[in-house]
Amino acid sequence: MLNGLNHITIAVSDVSRSFDFYVNTLGFIPKARWTSGAYLCLGNLWLCLSADTVTTGEDYTHYAFSILSEDFDVYANYLKSSGVTEWKINKSEGKSIYFLDPDGHKLEVHDGDLDSRLRACINHPYEKMEFF
Structure with missing residues (x-):
């Protein structure tokens, strides 16, 4: 049975640019970063940035x-x-x-x-x- 929201993954065209925005502008806490993505937290929210084509x-x-x-x-x-x-x-x-x-x-x-x-x-x- 579901018990809550696990994480949100959003496609980003430039991991570095989005990492900078979410960390330095919005105040997310970086947890991990790699060539094609990053894991960030804000309170109990786990956000994944994933390099992809954005629509x-x-x-x-x-x-x-x-x-x-x-x-x-x-x-x-x-x-x-x-x-x-x-x-x-x-x-x-x-x-x-x-x-x-x-x-x-x-x-x-x-x-x-x-x-x-x-x-x-x-x-x-x-x-x-x-x-x-």
Whole structure:
């Protein structure tokens, strides 16, 4: 039986460039690196960067990282000053910044969690939303 998320692997066109972005811009902790990849950690998240041909979609798939509410504004300003490209404006509960990594993978920094999102949805549910 499944018991949680194990890891996320993303294709990257340049391991060195992505390693630098995830470690030096986003603050991931490097654990291992080799010619065609790297293992990084952020809290309990294990992220694998894997050299490959990158194709990014136009859908809403993205990866969101948590941040304390009191740290959000400073960090969002830091990301903007680092030159990230924003791909969406936040319209949901809490504060979020949506931005692209060097290969165009869609990322988000969000100051809420599932409980805060559900509380907001109880007050303003999505179309035909059902709660369990």
